Structure formats: structure tokens, C-alpha cells
Amino acid sequence: MSQQSLTPEYFDALYKTDSDPWKFETSDYEAEKYAATLAALPKPRYHSAFEIGGSIGVLTEMLAERCDSLLSVDVSDKAQQQAIVRCQHLPHVRFQLMQVPQSYPDEWFDLTVLSEVGYYWCWQDLKAAQQLILDHLEPGGHLLLVHWTPYADYYDNPLSGDEVHEAFLALPSSQLQHLGGKRAEKYRIDLFERVGENSLG
Numbered sequence: 001m002s003q004q005s006l007t008p009e010y011f012d013a014l015y016k017t018d019s020d021p022w023k024f025e026t027s028d029y030e031a032e033k034y035a036a037t038l039a040a041l042p043k044p045r046y047h048s049a050f051e052i053g054g055s056i057g058v059l060t061e062m063l064a065e066r067c068d069s070l071l072s073v074d075v076s077d078k079a080q081q082q083a084i085v086r087c088q089h090l091p092h093v094r095f096q097l098m099q100v101p102q103s104y105p106d107e108w109f110d111l112t113v114l115s116e117v118g119y120y121w122c123w124q125d126l127k128a129a130q131q132l133i134l135d136h137l138e139p140g141g142h143l144l145l146v147h148w149t150p151y152a153d154y155y156d157n158p159l160s161g162d163e164v165h166e167a168f169l170a171l172p173s174s175q176l177q178h179l180g181g182k183r184a185e186k187y188r189i190d191l192f193e194r195v196g197e198n199s200l201g
């Protein structure tokens with residue numbers, strides 16, 4: 001098992017070999033999971049949403065329908081260039097190249113989406129990312145986690161999907177309340193609500 005977070009170079013190399021390495025555009029599995037992801041959002045609209053690891057923008061474009069403003073970040077320029085083209089008809093969607101948790105936007109959000117990204121972090125980066133997510137989530141704001149759960153020893157991921165979700169479930173409920181979750185055959189979704197004051201407040 002790798003102990004370091006996977007690097008921007010790792011992801012750029014993946015996108016260089018295949019412009020859609022996970023078949024986000026064409027897979028029935030991804031389409032069903034995206035529908036479940038959107039269905040898990042309890043509010044019809046969010047005013048300021050943040051997507052960590054937006055990749056080529058397939059989920060980004062869907063999320064944009066539910067947001068007045070959406071910031072999508074990714075470490076891979078190759079992936080994000082595709083997302084920018086896909087979402088060029090959506091002026092309320094902004095893009096930034098950003099490696100979380102080494103950087104984080106200087107903004108508050110009422111929705112943060114972490115979909116298929118958390119297991120690329122090492123434990124230390126996951127803990128740092130958790131704190132930043134909490135610090136930049138408005139009280140009453142939602143955090144949506146979506147991760148693939150099967151174990152595969154041929155992957156380089158430092159963490160499993162379950163380890164990511166369990167780490168958020170282990171945070172004090174005085175900070176982050178678990179509103180509900182769903183476990184499908186190959187993925188899980190968990191929804192949380194920010195409780196109390198964050199450090200920016």
C-alpha cells in the first residue's frame with residue numbers, strides 16, 4: 001500500500017493515455033451513480049458549491065444545474081481543460097487548478113462534493129482535507145461523499161473508499177452531523193451537515 005498521496009503527475013499521465021480513464025461519459029454504472037449522487041442532495045439548490053477533483057467535468061455539468069455558483073478544482077490540467085470545454089455554456093461554473101489539501105479556496109460553501117477523490121490521499125492529507133472542508137463549510141451546509149468501495153490490490157490508492165467515509169463518520173457530531181447514507185454494490189454515498197461555528201465564522 002502506498003503511503004503518499006497520488007500526485008498531479010500521476011493523474012496527468014493517466015489522462016495522457018486516455019482522455020476519459022474511468023469512462024465517465026459512457027459508463028452505465030457511472031450514469032446510475034451520478035443520478036444517485038444528485039438524488040442524495042436534500043436541497044433543490046445551493047448558492048455556492050465546491051467540487052474537489054472535478055476531472056473532465058461530467059458530474060460538474062450535472063451539479064451545475066443545482067447551484068447558483070460552482071467552483072470545480074482538479075490537479076490535472078489535461079482533465080480540467082476538457083471540463084472547461086464541456087461547461088463553457090455554464091457561466092456560473094468556475095475552474096481552478098488546485099491540489100487539495102495543499103491549497104484550498106478562500107471562500108465558504110454551502111455544498112462541498114468529494115466524489116471518488118478521498119482515497120487518493122494519504123492519511124495525513126485526508127486529515128488536513130477534513131479540517132479545511134469543515135472550516136470552509138457554512139453552518140447548515142452539506143458535505144456529500146461518494147466513493148467506490150471494492151478492494152483492488154492492483155490500485156495505487158493509499159486509502160479505501162470505506163476508510164475515507166469512516167474517517168468523516170468519526171468526526172464529532174457537534175461539528176458534522178451524518179444525515180444519511182446509501183451503500184450500493186460497488187459504491188457508497190454519505191451526506192453530512194455542518195453543525196456549529198467554523199473557524200472562519
Ligand SMILES: C[S@@+](CC[C@H](N)C(=O)[O-])C[C@H]1O[C@@H](n2cnc3c(N)ncnc32)[C@H](O)[C@@H]1O
Nearest residue numbers: 011053054055059074075076099100115116120
Ligand atoms: C476518479 S476522478 C473523480 C471525478 C469526479 N469527481 C467524479 O466523481 O466523476 C478523480 C479526480 O481527482 C483529481 N484529484 C486527485 N487528487 C486530487 C487532489 N489532491 N486535489 C484535487 N484533485 C485531485 C484527479 O486528477 C482526478 O481528475
